[in-house]
Amino acid sequence: MSPGAPNSPWIDAPVAVIIPCLNEAEAIGAVVHEVLAQGIQQVIVVDNGSTDATAQQAQAAGAQVVSEPRRGYGHACAAGVAAVSSASSILCFLDGDGSDVPSFMPAVVGPVARGEAQFAMGSRMRGRREKGSLLPQQVVAAWLAGHLMHRVYGVRFSDMSPFRAVRRADLLALSMTEMTYGWNLEMQMKAAAAGWRICEVPVDHRCRRGGTSKVSGNLGAGVKASWKIVSTFARLATSQRRSRLASGAPR
Numbered sequence: 454m455s456p457g458a459p460n461s462p463w464i465d466a467p468v469a470v471i472i473p474c475l476n477e478a479e480a481i482g483a484v485v486h487e488v489l490a491q492g493i494q495q496v497i498v499v500d501n502g503s504t505d506a507t508a509q510q511a512q513a514a515g516a517q518v519v520s521e522p523r524r525g526y527g528h529a530c531a532a533g534v535a536a537v538s539s540a541s542s543i544l545c546f547l548d549g550d551g552s553d554v555p556s557f558m559p560a561v562v563g564p565v566a567r568g569e570a571q572f573a574m575g576s577r578m579r580g581r582r583e584k585g586s587l588l589p590q591q592v593v594a595a596w597l598a599g600h601l602m603h604r605v606y607g608v609r610f611s612d613m614s615p616f617r618a619v620r621r622a623d624l625l626a627l628s629m630t631e632m633t634y635g636w637n638l639e640m641q642m643k644a645a646a647a648g649w650r651i652c653e654v655p656v657d658h659r660c661r662r663g664g665t666s667k668v669s670g671n672l673g674a675g676v677k678a679s680w681k682i683v684s685t686f687a688r689l690a691t692s693q694r695r696s697r698l699a700s701g702a703p704r
Contacts, residue, residue: 479663
């Protein structure tokens with residue numbers, strides 16, 4: 454069965470999709486339509502202070518729109534989690550710029566829905582990428598983060614893709630604190646430190662369908678994001694080590 458085939462076995466699972474957005478009016482309508490085509494009942498678009506028609510386009514396409522004026526990817530994700538219906542026990546995150554491919558949702562969500570993993574991520578590095586869909590600094594940052602997590606936690610990650618799935622109860626138990634670029638990295642580090650069952654699945658990745666990247670659109674933003682990733686990793690790794698020592702757990 455192909456990743457986007459109808460009647461995929463996970464579709465009956467209570468899944469909510471959270472899409473953080475900032476000025477994605479050109480792409481968000483098509484993204485919402487693609488997500489809904491996968492049989493998803495709740496699609497939450499979090500408008501993170503857009504100055505264009507992102508919210509209107511998302512609502513017209515059939516999404517529930519949540520406003521989070523505090524800028525920051527983590528703030529947007531957290532607002533989306535807070536808005537999820539109590540009926541939805543599994544959360545799936547993806548970007549609103551059209552670069553993630555929603556037809557791979559069964560492959561990403563499936564392991565969590567079937568109880569095979571507590572955290573699943575779509576790896577752009579292991580899948581097929583359109584030329585130019587990821588800039589060199591993104592590839593390097595993914596490699597560096599993966600290498601550091603393997604050294605510290607013994608878990609292999611090839612990416613920090615936003616396309617990921619997790620049970621809501623498990624995510625809430627992580628007590629996420631990073632409200633900017635570090636949200637995705639924090640989730641992976643805490644999941645690894647907690648000994649979760651983790652899996653990566655290859656996913657295709659496209660060039661963004663509209664708007665301007667907030668992280669990788671220029672060298673300055675890319676350097677800033679890379680520094681945030683490195684500093685977040687160092688700070689969280691140190692904090693987790695101190696917590697283990699304080700609790701008497703092995704190093």
